[in-house]
Structure formats: structure tokens, C-alpha cells
Amino acid sequence: MIDLDFTLTQGEFVLEVHQRLDQPVTVLFGPSGSGKTTTLDAIAGLRKPSRGTIVVNGRALFNARVNLPPHQRHIGYVPQDIALFPHLDVRRNVLYGQRPGQKLSLDIVASMLEIGSLLDRGVSMLSGGERQRVALARALMSAPDVLLLDEPLAAVDLELRRRILPYLERVRDELSVPIVYVTHDREEVRRLADSVLVLDRGSVVRSGSPEEVLE
Numbered sequence: 001m002i003d004l005d006f007t008l009t010q011g012e013f014v015l016e017v018h019q020r021l022d023q024p025v026t027v028l029f030g031p032s033g034s035g036k037t038t039t040l041d042a043i044a045g046l047r048k049p050s051r052g053t054i055v056v057n058g059r060a061l062f063n064a065r066v067n068l069p070p071h072q073r074h075i076g077y078v079p080q081d082i083a084l085f086p087h088l089d090v091r092r093n094v095l096y097g098q099r100p101g102q103k104l105s106l107d108i109v110a111s112m113l114e115i116g117s118l119l120d121r122g123v124s125m126l127s128g129g130e131r132q133r134v135a136l137a138r139a140l141m142s143a144p145d146v147l148l149l150d151e152p153l154a155a156v157d158l159e160l161r162r163r164i165l166p167y168l169e170r171v172r173d174e175l176s177v178p179i180v181y182v183t184h185d186r187e188e189v190r191r192l193a194d195s196v197l198v199l200d201r202g203s204v205v206r207s208g209s210p211e212e213v214l215e
Contacts (some may be wrong), residue, residue, distance in 0.1 A: 002026075002146060002178060006062070008042055015039065023194035025172055026181045029213065030199040037080070040148045040197070044077045045070035045182065050147075056145050062179045074099070076144030076197065078165050079081025082135045084123040091119040094137045095160055103142030104175075110138045112174065113167050129160045133167060134170040140171065147171070149181045186214055 001023040007014065015035040020183075028036040041047040043054060045061065045068060054062040058115065061068050076097075084093050094115075095106060099182055106154060110116040113133045118126065132152055139147060150169075153161045165188065172179060172192065181192060189210050196213040198206040 001055075002043070002180070003041070003053065003055040003059055004043070006042060006049035006054060008038060008047060008049040010038065010047070013038075013202060014142055015042075015107075017042075017204060019119050019197060019204060019207070021178065021195070022181065023178075024212060025181055025194050027189050027193040027196045027210075028180065028182045028199060029184070029189060029196050030205075033201075034199040035202045036138070036199055037075050037150055040150055040180060040182060041075065043073075043146065044148055045073050056214045059145075074143070074145040076139030076142050077146040078132075078135050078139050080147050080154060082131050084134060084138075088123070089119070090115065090121050090126070090134050092133060093123060094119070094148055095139050098140040099141075099143045102141075104140060106141065109140050112170055113137050128156050129164055132156065132164055135166070136171070140175065140177075142172060144177060146178045147179045149179060149188055151182050151184070153183070153185070157190075161185075161188075168192060189214060 004019050005015045009015050015038050017039055028038060038047060042049055048067060049062060060066045061073050063170055113136060115133050115137055118130055153164055157212060183189060193210045197204050198213055
């Protein structure tokens with residue numbers, strides 16, 4: 001359960017979000033500059049709202065008295081520009097964010113995303129789709145309370161996108177981690193979303209099921 005009730009001002013841009021996200025996968029949909037990535041950044045602690053509250057599973061991440069730093073929020077974030085560490089191999093990249101005491105093992109994550117054969121490779125040897133899966137594995141190894149995905153398939157071609165989507169569906173179905181997913185692609189919305197928020201100019205202008213919103 002993610003409760004968002006905040007205002008974030010950035011220059012002349014004002015983002016207002018007042019929503020309860022209670023579905024397994026919520027997609028943020030809308031034109032560029034509408035506030036989708038800024039919403040993810042606010043949840044992750046990378047941008048500070050001007051006022052309001054952000055609560056995940058009853059735990060306050062932000063309010064008038066609390067502003068937890070990103071490393072204390074238990075958020076897994078895969079941004080648009082995947083920043084794998086070039087000096088670490090795949091195994092050490094994936095394990096970098098591992099939270100002490102978490103139950104999800106490297107074997108489980110590697111099997112789910114089919115990256116077991118990549119673990120000893122350098123990241124410079126990875127294809128675009130492999131980098132996406134490694135970045136997703138690293139986020140999952142932090143045992144997040146919420147997984148934030150910012151257009152994770154925007155930089156890959158259509159054929160590769162269709163090959164990666166089943167891995168995202170597997171994460172959704174097998175790990176039960178709430179996902180907030182930004183995309184411009186209607187196929188991704190139809191395949192992954194349980195609910196959709198449409199943002200425009202810093203406001204949620206429509207919400208509902210994928211069928212309701214896309215039609």
C-alpha cells in the first residue's frame with residue numbers, strides 16, 4: 001500500500017499527487033514533462049516535496065517531521081539511465097544493494113531473470129537486454145518494499161522489449177512486490193498494469209483500469 005499526498009515545486013513546475021496505490025502494478029502514463037519521473041524520485045527520496053506525506057505499508061517516508069534518506073527507504077529503483085558499476089562484474093553489481101537479513105537469494109533472482117550465466121561477466125560485455133535484467137536483479141536484491149521502474153524498456157527495440165516483458169511479468173507474479181512503472185507504451189500498460197494514473201502538467205487527470213484509461 002502506497003499513500004501519496006504531496007506537492008512538489010520545482011521552479012515553475014508544480015506536481016500534485018493525491019493517490020492511494022493499492023494494486024500490484026500501477027503504471028504512470030502521460031506525455032513527457034507531466035511529472036511521472038518526478039513522482040518516482042519523490043517516492044525514492046531523490047526529490048523533496050514542498051509539503052505532504054509519502055507512506056509505504058504504514059511506514060512514513062516523508063512528512064512534516066520525517067524525510068528518510070534514499071538508503072533508508074527500502075525502495076528499489078531502476079532509472080532510465082541504467083548506472084551499472086563498470087569496475088564490478090555482474091555478480092558484484094547485483095549484490096551491491098543487498099540488504100542484511102533479507103530472504104531473497106542471488107540464486108532465486110538469477111534464475112528468475114535468467115542471468116546465472118552472466119554473473120562472472122564484466123558489464124561492458126552485456127547486451128542492452130542483459131543490462132536491463134541485471135539492473136532489475138540489483139534492485140530486487142535490496143528486498144524492496146516498492147519497486148520503481150522508469151521506462152525500463154524505452155531504449156530497446158520492439159523485439160527485445162517483447163523478450164524482456166515476460167521477466168517483468170514474472171517479477172510481478174512471483175515476488176508480490178508492489179511496482180510503480182512509468183511507460184509511454186500501450187502494450188506494456190496492457191500486459192503489466194493493474195491500474196493506471198494519467199498525469200498531465202503535474203496533475204493526475206485520470207485513473208482507472210488499463211481498459212478504462214486506454215479506451
